[in-house]
Amino acid sequence: AQTVTQSQPEMSVQEAETVTLSCTYDTSENNYYLFWYKQPPSRQMILVIRQEAYKQQNATENRFSVNFQKAAKSFSLKISDSQLGDTAMYFCAFMTGNQFYFGTGTSLTVIP
């Protein structure tokens, strides 16, 4: 069975500081993809970052970067220079065999 675990239900960070959201997953597959999605209060799901499991280099997207540890099955998201607009629910997701599996989410609050 494929599972995604986000062990931090809620987190907060001061504006302009850095925060790291944790994600672990469990799979026996070798070919898969990993994602972080953001869901602000508007409820719209927005892609933050995508990582292909066969690539060793960690993905980055502006202030967002990941620490992908394939052997440990860990995929954490680092947000640098946090902004008020980063306040949202963040979901880690894992995709293999045409199916997506989502974690239960981490609610991030950026404090002014």
Next chain:
Amino acid sequence: NAGVTQTPKFQVLKTGQSMTLQCAQDMNHEYMSWYRQDPGMGLRLIHYSVGAGITDQGEVPNGYNVSRSTTEDFPLRLLSAAPSQTSVYFCASSSAGGETQYFGPGTRLLVL
């Protein structure tokens, strides 16, 4: 491009009623999927399709039917609504299985 559109935005049903949630995309994506989002549960895959005429079950398919007669449309049918189907439903599409999924705005369904 409108992206992924969903109708209705909100619906109230009585137990036993049937209805269809509509989903359409104008990006010529082959892959489409339906999720439900419940508090504390993240997003769970209901059904997905890898192309017109091809559908498959996800993690929580019971009580739902889908069909894919065109590339653009992927309706989700509730055959006999139950209170346990009260949820927010998201449709998503991507160009291929491992690519970024683009989500619709969601449909909030309340079953009394």
